Amino acid sequence: MKSNKQRRLEIKTRRRKRAEVLKASPYGIYNYRPLIYIEADHLExxxxxxxxxxxxxxxxxxxxxxxCGANEIWKAASQKWWYEVAKGYIDSTAVHCxxxxxxRKREKEQQELHMEVMAKQSPHPNEVFFRKRY
Ligand SMILES: [Zn+2]
Structure with missing residues (x-):
């Protein structure tokens, strides 16, 4: 008789192994069979x-x-979260690993920070333009 903890560990190990095989094989995504199914809530x-x-x-x-072309799995649980909690549209799908x-998130944050600093330092280019001319 196996405990729940043991069984969960076995499932986790199996998933990790599958993920490793998938990452190693360039054709991995084409013969991938999903292990996990989660019911959708149409109300959400x-x-x-x-x-x-x-x-x-x-x-x-x-x-x-x-x-970067890496093979990655969009997990069923993440899909449920994206469509039902974050209210992503049903046509949208994962494109980045x-x-x-x-x-990308870090770059976006840096860009925003940069814009904030720039806004504090100098007036908007349009303001300069109008001040000069009129
Ligand atoms: Zn990537």
Whole structure:
């Protein structure tokens, strides 16, 4: 008789192994079979227009990162969160791997910080332009 903890550890190990195999193989995403299915809650998907086909469940979904080309799995639980909690549209899908998402987020934050600093330092270019001319 196995305890729940042991069983959970086994499942985790199996998932990690599959993920490693998938990452190593360039064709991994094409013969990937999902392990996890999570039921969709159509009440939470009400922000989509009624004629769009709504999924009855989410399954782990492999994809290639648009920036670096890495194989990555969009987890069923993350899909549920994206569509039902963050209210993402049903046509939207994951395009960036975790590393690239973090990188992009950091770049965006730096850009915003830069803009804030610039705004404090100097007036808007339009202001300068009008002050000079009139
Ligand atoms: Zn990437």
């Amino acid at each position: 998907l009400g922000h989509n227009s009624y004629y769009q086909a709504l999924p009855s469940y989410y399954a782990d979904k492999p994809f290639k990162c648009r920036d 975790r590393d690239c998402r973090i990188k």
